[in-house]
Every structure is written in C-alpha cells, then in structure tokens.
Amino acid sequence: MPKRPCAIILTPDDSTILCADKFGDVYSLPLVGQVFETATFNGIDANNTSRTSDQKHKQKPFAPSATSLTVHTKGNREALRQQQNIRNLKAEKKVSNLDHKLLLGHVSLLTDVACVTLASPSQKPRNYILSSDRDEHIRISRGVPQAHIIEGYCLGHTEFITKLCVPTVYPHLLISGGGDDYLILWDWPAGRMLQQLDLKSLVANLRNTKLGAGKLFNGSAKVKDAETEVDIAPRICVSNIQALEIRTEPSGHPRVEIIVTCEGVPALFTFTLGMNAQMQFSASIHTESNVIDVTILPNQSSVIYSMDTCHQAFSTDASADTGKQGPRSLVGSLIYDLDSKTWEENQALQANLVAATRECADSQLHVPQAGAAKGKSLRELLYGLESLRKRGSENETDV
C-alpha cells in the first residue's frame, strides 16, 4: 500500500477489501485471486494505465513546469534557474503490482471506515461507505463503483473520531466516538444527530468511587451503576465501540448492547439500544486493569477484553506497582445474562483465557521495567489514539 493503513474492512459481498490510510485515502483491493491478474475496473485496464504512464515518464525528460513568465518571487526565480540547468533528472518510481484502486479521500488522517448496505426505494440494496477522520468528519459516500459521490456528512464532533459502529440489526444507526467527552448516535442516512451520550461523567464517577474509596483493585469484574458526583476527569479517548445483538426479546424487536472502552480506563461501559432508536446507559463494568481492546463473540453473547498490566488503573503513564499485588490477568470475559439483563463474568471462557495467557507469560521471564524510554514507547504502543488530539500550538511565523 502507498501509505500506512489505519482501518481495513470487507465489503458486504466479502469480495473486496477497503483500506483506509494515514493520508486520508480509501483504496479497494480484491480479497483473493486477482492480485496478479490484469483486473479491469470500470473499463480501465489497471496495469496497463500504470505501464503507459510509466513509459511516458521514461520518454519525457525532466522539464520544470514553471516558466520565466510565471509570476514568481525572487527566491523562486533563482530555484527555476537552477532547475533549468539540470538535464535529465528522473524521478525513480516504484510501481506496485498490487491491484489497488483509489475510491475516495479526505485531507486528513483516516481513523475508521465502515461499509453498510441499506434497502432502497427500488427494493434493491444500496451500499454506502462511511469514513471518519481526525478532523471531526464522518463522510457518507456511495459504495463501489460510485464511491466518488458524497451523499452527506455527519458533523457534530469537536475532536478526532476514532471509531464508527453500525449495528447490523439497525443499519441506519451509527454510534461514533473519539476524543470528545461523549458518544454520538446518528441517523446517518439523514446526517442527523439523534443523541449525545456522556462518557466523561461515567469515567469520573468510576474514578471517584474506585480511587476515592481507597480500595484500588478488587479481583474480579464488578457491576457498578453510575453514582456520586462528578470530579475533574482526564480527557476521554474512546478506543473501541462494539455492538452485540441480543435476540430473545418477547416483542420480537432486537435489542443491541453497545460496549465502549476508553484509553486508560479500567472499565467497559455498556449501553442498550432499542428499536425506538434510543440509546441508554446501562452499566459501568469495572475491570482490574485498564482495558486495551474489546471484541464480541456474537454467538455466545459474550465479550472478551484485553488489559494492560504494566500501568496502574486509570493511568497511562504510571507503572504498576508489581510488588504490592499478585499477578493481574491480561484478559477477561463477560457474558450477557438474558434473565437478569446484566453482564456477568463468563467463568468458563475466563478460565480458558487465563490459562492460555499464563502459558504465554510463563514462557517469557518477567521483564523488569526497563527505564523511562521503554515505558514511553510502551505507552505509545498501548495508548496511541490520544496522540491524535490537536495540540493547538502553532508557530505562525508570518513575516
């Protein structure tokens, strides 16, 4: 790929990879089989065009595109004089034989991309591509092959966006989060904001009850409802949003549990999304250590989350005090209980996971904290999303 990929998804027909990169471009690639063939796309022979343009590069000697008649500053005119003295400067060009096609682009770092299929007036489904960037935009584009047409934007975030989540059973709804203090629930085909859901107070509450009460970590996961007053909380940075469909609702309407994780927060926040397109906070589930990432097991109504045992809970820079407490587990698992409608520890899965990770951990000797430099790089590795925040420091040398 030309630039570092930031998000990769498959199109609904499972045939094409969509890859969003650091430079703001979304490319499509065939999933299998066609990489070395001469694929045609919209009547254009992909490899052929690159070859002809390559030949042209060879034939054409370098010539500056500016002329002496171009309006220039003194410095530019000097540069032009130098350029004109250079004879055959040729740009070395690497031609990738990967068959990738540029679909769309933002002038920003892309953070997530989603591909959604909706029913249309003609009863044939329509595909859309949703892409989010560091500059607060969520763009709604048509699907391939019309990805160049922008259908709209979902505008309302004031900080970078890190994650888009479209629940399968409610494909017209979108939950987005990132550096803002809240999640946003959108009616994305209309570009309309439906709801803002506060995360900052949830994190602050949890922090107050956990750190304020003095008991730092208490083993297994504990279900806690939001309570007590809000304190100054650090910045929120959503690291993942997952939707788990809960099927057994007597009314027949599917219910969706939304699980949200934030960088440097030892908790999973769960929300319930009902058929009236209303999202409601249900619980903050406190975990032993900061949650790094979370994934869902749709068939088992379960989630698995990974944790950071190197840092203290609620902190992304303070190293964990390994002497004080026993070993902390790297992973955890929860299962949704249909009767009580709450999340509980998935003990069977948890035991397996813990055994598996212990095996891994045992094979490597315990690595002592190796100085500040290593700690810093580890922090960047685990909590890279916060660095997307704009610092607002700009050197405007104007003269």
Add this chain to the structure above:
Amino acid sequence: MTAAGKRQKREDYRKTHKEEGNAELPKKKFYRQRAHANPFSDHRLTYPASPALMDWSSHYPAFVAPDTQSVAKDHAGVKPLTKPVTVADIGCGFGGLLVALSPLLPDELILGLEIRTQVTEYVEDRISALRSQCADRSPRPYQNISCLRANTMKFLPNFFARGQLSHIFLCFPDPHFKARKHKARIVSSTLCAEYAYVLRPGGCVYTITDVEELGEWMRSRFEAFGNSGVGGEDEGGESGEGRAEGMFETIELPEEGKEGEWVDEGGQKGLVAMLVRCIREETEEGKKVTRNGGKRFVSVFRRREDPAWPDEI
C-alpha cells in the same frame, strides 16, 4: 529594520487603521505573509462544527433576517440570513476578485476563503473600508462580500451544505511544483468529490493559473472525475474518452479579449463570459501576469446531475 521593529510597526498600523473608522483602504505592505501554507497542518482555525451552526450575521450584516417570531431559533443563537452564501472564492488572496465580483453578482452572497491569517485580515479591513467609503450610497455596495480564514481542503463541508454553491473560483492556486507536493494542490481527484458535493447541479468551477502544467492537471482531474472511480490514480488522470461521462463537463470559453461579445448575448453563456473576463483581468495575480506578459490558462467546469444509483439503472 529589525524583524521586531517591523512587527511592531505592522501592529501599530493595523490598530490605528481599525480605530480611524477605517474609511481608508489598508496598505498591503503591512499584511504580507509568505505565499505558502501547509494545508496538512492543524493551524489554529475556527470553523463551525456544521454549516447549520455557522453564524454569518457578522459577515453579511445587511442580509440578516429581520428578527421575527417566525424565525426558528433552533441553532443556539445563530442569526439566520435572508439568503445563503452561493459563491466561494477559494484562496481569495488579497481579495481583488471579491471586490470585482460584488457589483457583477449583486444578488448573491460571495465568500472569500483564505488560509493565511495576515492576508485574511487585509481583506477584512479592505471590505470594511470599502463599505464605509460608500455607506451613503443606496443600495449600499460591497455588502454581499466577505472573507474568512479557513483551510478549505479540510473544512469545506463545515461551511457549506450539499448543493449550496453556484460558483466556485480557484484562482492562481499554489502550483506546488514538486511531485512530492502534488498532494497539497487544491485540485486533486479526491477533492473534486468535495467540490461536487457543495456545488449545485449546473453550478460551475472556474480555474485559472499561469502555470500550464497545473492548468492541465486541474483540467484532467475535473474531466476524469467520476469516469473511473475517483478519476484514476493521481499519476494517471488521463481524460476519459468513450467512457461514461464524468461529474463535470468542460465549458467552451470565449477567447481572451472577446468576452464582451459573449456577454452581450446574455444568458448562461454571457454570465460565464463575464466571470471569466473577471478572473482574467481583476484578480491580483491576473494583473501581475498581464504586467509580466505571461499566459493565463483558464478552464470552467459545469457540475452535472448526480448519476443514478446502480439499482436505478
């Protein structure tokens, strides 16, 4: 003079200029800024989260809707205008085109967008000076033009809704000669998508440059846009022949110096000719090119209707 002394002098000048009821036109030498800005850096920009939240009232005070109950105030204190902004001059520089367009398009609200702070400030001061110079005339001129600082490559959809604009001007953009810098050009295959989004079908993009290679670049990007995905790779970009038509059609233009005949014919053709004459002759860079005896490369593209969805064909 030292750099610090120079800066002090600028600040003093601008302060007194603002105090003196600013009927006098500002002097450019106090607002100079290097000609390039990095469109990828964050800058310290202010922009609305969405077009609905943009308060235009300070920009076009003469067009603020009278405060009646019928005006729904659903957007937190944003005073609505009687009509939307429909013309954008992207990279308006020192505002020569804005001032020239004001009487030519008296019924449209025209906005200049410029990324350089100092230059934006100059245009703001220039417009307010022009407004107060002719405050006694009726109807008051220059009320329909304004300028703000923005990075349009990133934030164009924050200011304008879908299909809001009738004319977009891209006049003498930074050529970014190095191939490595081509991504920073104001016209690229992917940015064409945003221009198409904010333009209404039938609306036009006007481009002018004195760099022939850049002129060709812009033309090939607009002509290829929508022909093959986004318009081929940035290296390719050959105009599509015999393929499905793209989102933009190139409009036939009058020769330089013959615009008058077209203008007399009137209609859509006359309007385009009038605006083309305007960008050839009234932009600050256009005047410089005339003085240098250089060439100008103009292209105008009309936005077509959105193609049908694949399921509708």
